[in-house]
């Protein structure tokens with residue numbers, strides 16, 4: 229059974245029970261009040277009949293009834309009737325005597341137009357002695373006694389008083405009112421059902437549609453939230469789930485894309501040198517290298533290409549081990565100032581003949597060599613950190629097109645971290661390439677020629693290592709003036725290990 233139907237049934241049942249209880253209560257009260265009502269219908273029709281008469285009405289009607297049987301002529305005596313009227317006056321009742329079709333006597337308050345026509349006809353046996361009559365919108369309740377006068381004309385004597393028209397109106401309209409009430413209940417039922425189904429069923433249907441969409445792999449939509457109630461919370465949870473799912477699917481796609489690109493790049497970077505090696509080998513075989521000098525040159529090239537490939541495979545291997553988190557790091561407390569000084573003096577020695585200036589500056593403390601300067605300690609893997617510096621320096625040398633090459637190191641020690649900046653006077657990096665240079669295999673120059681660049685893994689490896697040190701690595705560059713690579717590493721407290 230659907231929730232909609234269940235709600236409808238429960239509302240209907242609720243209303244029915246209410247109505248039944250209401251009717252039962254009314255019936256019980258009626259029985260309790262009147263003592264002898266066997267049907268609710270009786271209560272309704274005999275409402276006036278059971279309404280007790282006032283004392284004067286009671287006695288006057290009993291007396292007139294007695295006279296009607298024993299001495300009807302006395303009911304035509306005006307003096308006697310006036311005396312009865314006086315007794316009835318305190319309860320606003322009067323007396324009316326009908327003889328034949330004429331009104332023989334009526335208390336002034338009963339002398340209203342149409343009264344004669346409204347009087348009930350003579351009734352043998354006097355069964356219906358109490359009722360209400362209406363004339364021109366006014367209502368009168370009466371107790372009557374029908375009789376025969378001495379001259380055999382039929383007549384009647386009425387003890388009568390005016391009643392509120394509203395009571396009578398209510399009495400006549402009661403069935404309509406009850407019908408109206410039932411109609412209202414039914415309408416209410418419909419309205420409640422509509423409102424509830426709007427707030428429960430509709431959002432549920434929306435969720436159902438959403439689930440079907442998700443099942444079919446469609447994730448680009450928005451699940452509308454309906455209010456803050458339980459259904460609203462459910463919708464919100466669904467929406468969150470959809471977002472998470474979408475994110476994870478997109479991430480998956482991104483991974484897939486990366487993997488494809490990686491394979492294509494590796495294939496390309498391995499294929500190119502192999503092809504040329506094969507070319508040179510072929511040349512030697514075919515006797516193109518017919519002089520010892522040529523042969524030497526061919527073999528040189530083959531060796532160079534093979535070395536490049538070896539290097540590429542090494543880098544690839546290193547990168548993939550870093551990527552998989554399989555490369556062990558041996559961290560130690562390192563005085564970064566001394567470490568850099570050592571590295572720079574080594575580098576200076578290596579590059580002396582190549583006309584490259586190597587500078588080192590420790591910012592914020594010109595007296596860096598003074599023994600009082602506390603060492604700036606970082607937790608680092610010595611060899612891996614050298615690898616980072618080597619990769620950066622390698623780029624600075626490789627891409628530098630100036631005759632006077634310069635590489636400047638600077639170290640700045642802050643409270644919580646150290647900042648190492650390595651800048652060169654090279655050509656700088658195209659701003660469009662800037663966001664990608666730390667990506668694996670990315671090279672600003674897209675031809676992937678081995679003559680103008682490396683594997684595109686150098687900075688990616690550097691970033692992996694710096695990340696492992698919980699540091700950051702960034703690049704800034706001015707076109708034509710140079711590039712600066714900024715590395716930050718967190719400082720640690722305590723003595724050097």
Ligand SMILES: Nc1ncnc2c1ncn2[C@@H]1O[C@H](COP(=O)(O)OP(=O)(O)O)[C@@H](O)[C@H]1O
Pocket residue numbers: 619623624625627628652654655656657665666670671672673681682683684685686687688711
């Ligand atoms: N000092 C630099 N000067 C100019 N361009 C640089 C410099 N460092 C890096 N780049 C650019 O960033 C790209 C990525 O560097 P890297 O990851 O080391 O790969 P590659 O193997 O090409 O050197 C390089 O291809 C180069 O275009």
Ligand SMILES: [Mg+2]
Pocket residue numbers: 619622623682684685686687
């Ligand atoms: Mg490089």
